[in-house]
Amino acid sequence: MSDWVIIASALAGFDHAATTHKVLGTRDYLAQPEMFRGARPNIINLSRSYSYQSRGYYASLLAAARGQRVIPSVETIIDLSARKLYENAIPELEDVLNKCVSATDDDPAPVRLRVFFGTSGDARFERFCRLLFDWFRAPVLEVTIKHGATWLSIPRIALQSTTKLDAPDRERFFEAMARYTARHWKDAKARAPARYSFATLVDTNEALPPSSIDSLKHWSRIAARMGVAVEPIGRKDLPRLATFDALFIRETTSISNHTYRFARRAQQEGMPVIDDPVSMIRCTNKVYLNELMAANGIPVPATVMLIGAEDFTRAADQLGFPMVLKVPDSSFSRGVKKVGSMAELKALAGAWLTDSEVLIAQAYMPTTFDWRIGVLGGKPLFAVQYLMAKKHWQIVKHDTGGKPLEGGFKSFSLAQVPPLVLDTGLRAARSIGDGLYGVDLKETDDGVFVIEVNDNPNMEHGVEDAAEKDEVWIRLTNWFIERITI
Structure with a gap:
């Protein structure tokens, strides 16, 4: 089998003669996870749409869950979904673009430049195209160029579907793909870490935050004894994020709001961050989690x-x-x-x-409680049983006509947790990454099953730390310190 697999939305309209690689429909790829079991092909996702929650989006998301390298990655798809997510790349790109060709050249830059696997076919822009591809690995990118009196600016960078290419561009695209797939896979170049920082992103108006302000104040007092100052910041503080040493996000995360932008910016600055953007992408999507757990032999319903x-x-x-x-x-x-x-x-x-x-x-697996195993840096941090809300099958009941109704809890020392529950929780978290996770599990007569892995688990003073006490917060602080001082 070829080392490369092309995913296309409609096989009927795809030019199969233009490539020697296997071509697979997006739906078939999504619906048949066993197709490449035991193999790790490189995936080129040429789906018609990459919009959030589309089949093209899921193709890239699940490729990562299946241990396959994919272009574009879901991180690239999200980065290019809004200018505010990629605006930090614009100054460097504009500088190189203007060094390639100026606004006053006799042969000016086009209004739109299409870039295929880091090349455009115009020798003047080769340096710019390589830099663009280093920032955003994608088969086709379209750069909008605005001509000023003396300066070329970039108002927009967008993923482009191959279905929108005319005949000459399609020919250039397949030539570029053939050259690219003839090489060994090369990961994006790591960027040098920036200055240290430390902040806690909070929303005082959130109904169900992962940590209350009082709990964060408790952590702040412990961190202060360790030589760390904790400062709360809000969604408007993104411009000053780089003045801190690390970022701890204590709002409910979503890749469609500012929490993802903060995480992505922190990562780009070289800062240790919880939750990191990759963990956010993986944990906020239950389709990805189910495939990832199955791929790692971790039991799920x-x-x-x-x-x-x-x-x-x-x-x-x-x-x-x-x-x-x-x-x-x-x-x-x-x-x-x-x-x-x-x-x-x-x-x-x-x-x-x-x-x-x-x-x-x-x-449906009815139980009277769910285990929550907190995991930090691949090691167990806390253990709690969350009880189901009264007369409800979940730990939180939302359709009450008022404030959500939550069940009670029972805290356990790590030594008290059944070994199979602890081991399953650790395996699930380690398959995601090295950050902070809360693994929800059901303990049944048929075994222990992972229900969910949360990227920003609750950490409340008197609940998650009730058994392990201040050690929970000390280890959290040390996680950041160790990565700041690397």
Whole structure:
């Protein structure tokens, strides 16, 4: 089998004669995770759309879950979804662009420059195209160039679908792809770390924050004894982020809001950050988590991916009723519903599929509590049992007509946790990364199953630290210090 696999939305319209590589439909790639089991092909994702929650987006997301290298990566897709996410790259790119060709040249730069795998076909822009590709690994990028009196500026950089290319550009694209795939895979060049920093991103108005202000004040007192000053910052403080040494995000994370921008900026500055953007991308999406756990042999509830109405019967046959339906990108039990019949499944899934092109259905596993194993740097940090909300099957009940209703908790020392629960939680967290995670597990007669891995788990004084005490906060502080001083 070829080392490279091309993913395209519509096989019928793809020019198969233009490449020697295997070409696979986006839907087939999503629906058949076993196709490349035991192999690690390099994936070029040429889906028609890369928009958030589209099939093209999921193709890149799940390629990473399956241990396959993919271009564009989901990080690149998100970075290029809004100018505010890539604006830090603009000054360097504009500087090189103007060194390649000036606004007053007799042969001016085009208004739009298309870049195929780091090349444009115009020798003048080769240095610029290589730099652009170093920042944003993508098959096709379109750069909008604005001509000023003496300066060329870049108002927009966007991923481009190959379906929008004319005949000459398609020829250049396939030539560039052939050259690129003839090389060994080269990862993006690491950028030198910037100055140190330290901050805690909070929203005092958030209803269910991962840490209360009082808990963060408790941590601040412990950190102060260790020579660390903790300062709260808000969403408007992104411009001064680089004045700190590290970033701890204590808002509910989402890759579609400012928390991701803060994490990405911190990473670009070379700062240690919890939650890092890769962990945010991985943990906020339940489709990715399910595939990643399965790929690593970590038990999860029986799961069926729903891409359309044609999958409803398969889910009913494999899971039975009731089953649990989940929106991939949700938190705090939102976007997670139990359905008790085919009629309920069709109604709810039909409504949710208008916002997300992929849903997951899982076997219903009733328990009176969920284990939460906190993991930091690959080691256990705390253990808690979260009890189900009163007369409800989840730990948080949202549809109360008022404030969400939460169940109680029981804290455990790490030594008290059943070994299988602890080991499964650690394996799940380590498959994500090296940061801070909260692994939710169900302990049943059939075994221990991972329900979710949270990238910004609750850390409340008197709850998560009730058993291990200040050691929880000391280890958190040391995690940052160790990485600041590397």
